[in-house]
Amino acid sequence: MSATIIFDDALVADLSQQQPQTPWGRRTSKFRTVVILAILIPAAIVTMLWWFSEIPKPVLMVSIYLPLQIVASVLAAIAVRGTKSAIDAVIIVSAIGATIFSLVVLISVLWSIVTKGMQALSAAFLFQNNEYISPSTPLGYGGLGHAVVGTILIVGISALIAVPLGVMTAIYITEVRGRAVPYVRFFVQAMSGVPSVVAGLFILTTLILTGALNQSAFAAGLAYAILMLPTVARTAEEVLKLVPDELRTGALALGSTRARVVLKVVVPAAKTGMITAAILGVARVVGETAPLLLTALKNDKTVLNPFSDPISALPTYIFDNVAQPYPDAVIRAWGAALTLMVLVAILFTLTRMLSAKRLGK
Amino acid sequence: MSSTETEFRDLQSAATSHRGDRVFNRIITAAAFTALIVLAGITIFLGFQAVPVLQTQGIDFLTTSIWDPPNYGIWGMLYGSLLLSIIALVIAVPTSLLLSVFMVFLAPNSVAKVLTNLVDLMAAIPSVILGLWAFYVLSPVSEQWQALLNQYLGWIPIFQNSSGNFSGTPFTAGFILAIMMIPIVTSVTREVLGRTPPELINAAEALGCSMWTMLRYVALPYGRGGLVGGVMLGLGRALGETIAVFFVLKIVFDPVNYYNIIESGGGSVATLIVSKFGEASGPYETQLLLAAGFFLFMGTLLVNVVANLIVNRTGRLKS
Numbered sequence: 267m268s269a270t271i272i273f274d275d276a277l278v279a280d281l282s283q284q285q286p287q288t289p290w291g292r293r294t295s296k297f298r299t300v301v302i303l304a305i306l307i308p309a310a311i312v313t314m315l316w317w318f319s320e321i322p323k324p325v326l327m328v329s330i331y332l333p334l335q336i337v338a339s340v341l342a343a344i345a346v347r348g349t350k351s352a353i354d355a356v357i358i359v360s361a362i363g364a365t366i367f368s369l370v371v372l373i374s375v376l377w378s379i380v381t382k383g384m385q386a387l388s389a390a391f392l393f394q395n396n397e398y399i400s401p402s403t404p405l406g407y408g409g410l411g412h413a414v415v416g417t418i419l420i421v422g423i424s425a426l427i428a429v430p431l432g433v434m435t436a437i438y439i440t441e442v443r444g445r446a447v448p449y450v451r452f453f454v455q456a457m458s459g460v461p462s463v464v465a466g467l468f469i470l471t472t473l474i475l476t477g478a479l480n481q482s483a484f485a486a487g488l489a490y491a492i493l494m495l496p497t498v499a500r501t502a503e504e505v506l507k508l509v510p511d512e513l514r515t516g517a518l519a520l521g522s523t524r525a526r527v528v529l530k531v532v533v534p535a536a537k538t539g540m541i542t543a544a545i546l547g548v549a550r551v552v553g554e555t556a557p558l559l560l561t562a563l564k565n566d567k568t569v570l571n572p573f574s575d576p577i578s579a580l581p582t583y584i585f586d587n588v589a590q591p592y593p594d595a596v597i598r599a600w601g602a603a604l605t606l607m608v609l610v611a612i613l614f615t616l617t618r619m620l621s622a623k624r625l626g627k
Numbered sequence: 628m629s630s631t632e633t634e635f636r637d638l639q640s641a642a643t644s645h646r647g648d649r650v651f652n653r654i655i656t657a658a659a660f661t662a663l664i665v666l667a668g669i670t671i672f673l674g675f676q677a678v679p680v681l682q683t684q685g686i687d688f689l690t691t692s693i694w695d696p697p698n699y700g701i702w703g704m705l706y707g708s709l710l711l712s713i714i715a716l717v718i719a720v721p722t723s724l725l726l727s728v729f730m731v732f733l734a735p736n737s738v739a740k741v742l743t744n745l746v747d748l749m750a751a752i753p754s755v756i757l758g759l760w761a762f763y764v765l766s767p768v769s770e771q772w773q774a775l776l777n778q779y780l781g782w783i784p785i786f787q788n789s790s791g792n793f794s795g796t797p798f799t800a801g802f803i804l805a806i807m808m809i810p811i812v813t814s815v816t817r818e819v820l821g822r823t824p825p826e827l828i829n830a831a832e833a834l835g836c837s838m839w840t841m842l843r844y845v846a847l848p849y850g851r852g853g854l855v856g857g858v859m860l861g862l863g864r865a866l867g868e869t870i871a872v873f874f875v876l877k878i879v880f881d882p883v884n885y886y887n888i889i890e891s892g893g894g895s896v897a898t899l900i901v902s903k904f905g906e907a908s909g910p911y912e913t914q915l916l917l918a919a920g921f922f923l924f925m926g927t928l929l930v931n932v933v934a935n936l937i938v939n940r941t942g943r944l945k946s
Contacts, residue, residue, distance in 0.1 A: 324772050325779070353839035357725070361733055364725035365742065368813075371806055372749050375760045382763075431661050438659035442652055446659070452935070453662035459860075459931030460669065460924070461867025463897045467920040468669045471676055475913070492665055499662070525651035553753020556869040559901055581755045581870075588759055588874060596763070603756045614751050618744070 297346050304342035308334040335359055379603050386601025396566040396578070401587065401595035410602050412568040416483065416579035417609075419572055420562065421548055423487025424494050429544045431491075432498025433533075436543075439499075440506040441528045451503075458496035465492040466557030474561065481563045483572035486579070489557035498547040505539025506532065542620045549613040553606055555581035580606045669924055676917035688918070692883045692894075694903070701919050703883040707797070707894025708926075711872065712865045714801025714888060715808050720858055722805070723812035730813075731820045732838065732846075743817070750810035758871035761803040766875055769799040773889040788890050795877030797884060797893035803871045808861035815857025815938070819850035852937050859934030867927045869897040878902055896923040 312331040315321060321330070336359050343355035391409035399408030435454060439447050469489040473479040509532050517527045533540065563576035564586060578586075580602055587599035680688055684699055691700030726746070730739045773793040780786045823846045831841040847854070872895050879892030900916045900923070907913045 322771075322775055325775055329779075350837045354837050357728065357839055357842070358733060360721075361725040361729035364722045365729045367722060368726055368749070368809055369745065372745060374764060375752060375757065378760055378764050379756065431658050434655050434658035435661065438655045442655050442659075444652075444656055444659075446656075450659045450662065452932075453660075453666055455935040455939075456928060456932055457662045457666055459863045459867070459927055459934075460666075461869070461897055461927050463867065463869045463900050464669060464673070464920050464924045464927075467900065467917055468665075468672060470913075471672050471917050472668065475910075495661065495665075523645045524648045525645075526647075528651070549751060553755055555753075555755040556897070556901055560904060581753065584755050584759060585870070588762055599759055603759050606753060607756060610751050610753060611748075614748060 300342045300346050304338040305335075308338045332359075332363065376607075379600065379607050382597065382600035383602075383604025383607075386597045387604065391598075391601055392605070395568045396583075397568075399566065401590045401592045403594070405594045405597060410580065410583050410598070410605065412566065413578045413580045413583035413602065414605070415568055415570070416562070416565075416577040417552065417581075417606075419483045419570070419577065420486045420490060420558070420579055421552055423484055423572060424490035424551060425544060425548055427487065428491040428494035428547060429498055432495045432543065432547065433502045433540060435495070435499040436502035436506055437528055437533075439503050441524075441532060454496050454499045457492070458500070460492060461556075462489075462493055462554045463556035463560070465489045466560035468492065469557070470560045480573065481561055481576045482574060483562065483569065483577045486558050486562035486577070487572070489561045490551040490554065493554060493557070494547040494551045497550045498543045501543035501546050502536075502540060505536045505543060508539070509535045538620050538623060542617050545613050545617050545620070549610060549617070552609060552613070553581055555585055558582045559585065580609075666928075670921075673917055673921035673924060676914050677921040680915055680918035688915075689922070692880045694880045696908075699915050700880075701896065701899065701922070703880050704878075704894040704896045704899045704919065705922065705926075706883060706885070707876075708866055708896050708923075710797055710884075710886075710888070710893065711801045711804055711876075711895055712862055714797060715804035715865045716858065716862065718802060718805035719808040719812055719861060723809050723816055723857075723861075724854075726809070726813050727817035727820050728842065730817050732842075746810045746813050746817075749806075750814065754807065754868060754871045757803060757807060758874040761799065761871055762874040765803065766794060766799055769796075769802060770794060773798055777889055785886050785888050787887050790891060792891040793889060795875065795891045795893075796889050797876065798888045800872045800876040800893060800895070801888070803875060804865045804868055807868060807871065808865055811864055812857050812861040815860060816850075816854055819853030819857065820846055823849050852940055856934045856938030859930055859937065863927050863931040863934060866930060867897055867923065869895075869901050872898045873901055896920075896926075 308331060311334060312326065315326055315330065316323070319326075336356055339355035339359045340352045343351045347354075386405060388406070388409075390406060392414070393411045394407070394409040395412035396408050396410070397412075435450065438444060439451060466489045469485050469492075473488070474481055474485055479485045513531050513535055514527055517531045518524070522530070558579055558581055562579065562582065564578045564582050565576045566578070567575075569575045569577045584599045584602045584606070587595045587602070590596060590599075680699075687698070687700050689700070689705070690702050691698070692703030692706075693700045726742075730742050734742065770793040773788070773796060776786050777788045777793075781788070827845050827849065828841060831845050836844070876895060876898060877892045878894060878899060880894070884890060884893045896919050900920055903912065903916055907916065
């Protein structure tokens with residue numbers, strides 16, 4: 267009658283799923299009462315002051331509510347757990363405070379973009395260009411169609427350049443595995459820190475000031491490619507690492523050459539991941555403004571030729587309309603911000619969906 | 628030489644000497660060096676522009692603060708970039724650390740997952756949009772905060788303001804930089820704290836440690852390298868940020884604003900380049916901006932390389 271525990275796979279799997287114990291997470295009824303009191307009392311005092319006193323609101327929140335809440339939490343912690351957990355209470359209150367602060371900022375940004383941007387949205391705004399439009403023109407006329415075309419053109423050119431190069435860099439690191447792997451990885455990391463304005467200056471001095479290129483979509487695409495490449499390379503590297511080695515050895519054993527293993531087995535196996543890498547690269551650059559100001563300038567007309575003329579894109583359209591003394595121009599800037607943010611949100615959701623799909627397999 | 632050995636070597640050379648493979652390897656290897664070529668290209672071409680500037684302006688280009696033909700010096704901008712980064716770090720580092728402590732040790736898994744996605748979304752907001760928000764939403768609020776800071780804490784030198792003008796201050800610019808840094812730093816610190824071995828946490832709990840003791844003596848020392856690296860990656864972003872700062876900071880060369888963070892006027896190299904590019908009156912002014920870009924690049928490269936070395940030493944992190 268011995269109670270032997272059999273460590274079969276199921277039990278081991280179950281045990282390894284267990285979360286670490288968190289004694290600070292115990293809940294007793296006394297604990298609950300004290301915590302509720304510690305939350306309600308400062309909140310009540312501050313609500314009273316909020317309505318019935320002349321103290322400026324930011325001062326009230328920062329120099330009265332926050333200290334009050336911390337003191338209340340410390341007292342509650344001492345009452346429940348003893349003096350040792352007093353600092354814990356301070357950390358918990360500040361951690362929740364930091365989280366709320368970040369969320370408030372995020373929500374404020376998204377809320378302003380949506381509410382102010384919606385005022386600008388109309389068919390004309392999305393499809394017309396800015397020709398014959400001045401900052402004082404009323405909202406019903408003109409739009410950012412030319413800037414959307416510009417963004418698509420510039421980002422498309424940079425993706426055509428950076429995605430293959432980035433994927434090839436990743437293939438070098440994970441498949442070819444040459445002697446220079448640590449160096450290549452180091453340079454890619456260093457490249458991811460190149461400020462966007464420096465990428466613009468580089469294209470400006472090497473290609474535009476020397477007369478090789480105009481300020482155009484192609485020049486801007488090259489500057490974007492510099493920023494896009496490291497993101498693509500690092501994501502593609504992570505993804506290629508997930509391809510099981512059995513696929514490689516199996517293909518080699520069947521007699522295929524290394525090049526064929528990579529091109530016909532490894533890369534197709536990581537197809538979704540490659541698309542994720544490309545999308546992340548696009549999302550990284552789509553809102554960059556500084557390189558465009560140096561390499562693409564602006565243009566009120568719709569430009570389709572990537573080599574001929576300066577060109578506007580969504581970020582430069584926003585840039586031109588900010589700080590104009592005309593309310594309609596400012597609304598246009600918010601409308602363009604909403605368009606750009608929707609674009610970013612679509613890319614963001616796509617990467618999430620693709621990676622969820624990959625993990626689900 | 629035994630026959631098996633030769634056979635093996637023959638096989639090995641046969642496997643690598645396939646012509647298609649050699650071509651493939653060469654193409655891939657060449658592509659892998661794009662990063663090096665670009666970095667070297669930036670250093671050489673921008674450095675090439677910096678030389679004549681240093682020849683005509685001398686070392687004054689780096690040590691004086693003036694933008695008045697024929698004299699140019701970017702000291703105020705270099706210092707301004709540093710000041711803005713320090714303000715951003717002071718706000719962003721505690722916030723990010725506390726945020727990741729909340730996500731790793733306090734929040735239930737489902738909440739932590741949602742927060743992770745929200746932080747990533749925050750990182751995805753383009754800087755021009757944050758700049759727009761900073762100009763129209765943050766600045767008015769920030770001016771009130773600064774007036775209050777000045778009113779109640781004005782006796783502290785950094786909160787002095789003699790002009791009564793609270794717009795275009797380093798405080799607001801540093802604040803928007805902090806908002807850009809928070810998601811970057813948090814994503815690293817969250818992962819570093821999350822990788823503290825559960826055995827160590829459990830052991831600390833079993834010994835009766837409070838959460839603070841556990842953080843102080845287990846989690847923070849364990850992830851120290853990663854935490855420092857994450858902060859430096861954020862710093863690299865702050866140094867190179869251009870557009871968001873452009874909208875909220877008034878560029879002032881003289882006098883250099885050394886510590887009055889709520890006084891209107893400050894500097895930033897990256898922003899200088901964009902704001903002066905449009906009005907650059909000739910090739911020489913463009914060359915000055917290229918030279919400024921060279922020093923900006925050198926600074927950010929240094930910060931990033933050190934940051935990556937630290938992060939890599941403590942184990943690779945996905946970014």
